[in-house]
Amino acid sequence: MIHKRITLVEAEVGDFSSFKSELQTAFAVAVVDEFGQLPDGPIPSDTDLDAAMGAPDAVVLRIQFDHQPIGGAILSINEETKHNSLGLFFLSPKKHGRGLGYLAWQAIERRYPETLVWHTHTPYFEKRNIHFYVNKCGFKIVEFFNDRHLDPHGPSSSEFPGADEGFRFEKIMKG
Template sequence: MTKQHEQITLAPVPQKELKTFKQELQEAFLKGLQDSFPEAEDPTEMGPIPSDEDYEHSLTAKDSVVLQILLNGERKGGVVLKMNNETQRNEVDFLYIKANAHGKGLGTKAWKAIEAAFPETKVWELYTPYFEKRNIHFYVNKCGFKIVEFYHKGHQGPNVEGEEPVSDEEYEFFRFEKVMTKESSES
């Protein structure tokens, strides 16, 4: 099938597939960590990324939307969004493309599909670790996000309800925003 006939769609993740969805998400995030730190002995010793607790918290959060990213009907990734229908300031908790599908432009097409599915969004927000150069490139250069804040030991980010504050330098991360305008939603 030629690239022009590739169709990206979004669909809810069936309840019975949530376990597989989580495994794919964690595999994709682990690949990002391994790509960033190839000299690391065994990143799996840290446990799954995101942790099972973070994943469950995102899935069960109020206004959470869990979607699979389909290419011609086959799941190639997924996204967990937190939607605020009052403010239309919406958050991307997790966005992943399966590790074996990276580098094919699917992430950019998936992001455009997400924007198209939620045209009422005024601002998209997300967080990503400082070391994830691939993510930073993707969100800034491909999707039009801006880095608006850097969290570190001296400027800690917001605490997630039920979590202990994290202050290790290993957990430095950026907050990104994309303010939607008529032009950005049409591109």
């Protein structure tokens, strides 16, 4: 069964450099597809990734298929409130379109069964992500950030075009 071939392994600090590089490569594909080129520097920046990966409640996971890394996730797990966040999620572009992202998300949900609500976000232009979160994983769009309603925690438009427009999603697991 294919879902048993997906595993989640906490990334080791010594693996963070390659994890960041793989994540930035995966994110670059969508930016280049939408805007034709990358701005100066990787997206997300090394500084932003270091902050996300080093946050006190962060869990950095490698997504593996048949024990080979194919992607990763950076989660924020709040043991007290059980409101957890999917900060960043990626698969190698070579693995897109095979259902592996959905299987990886299911594995994350199984890993944190006490979660009451999952939160995540994505830029407005990421149609694949919007489809994935809403139509595949069961998230609901709960907020749209734009120039009239800024994301207080989001990137600035100076990072890349359209960075200040995006959606916030929630998935209520249990009440």
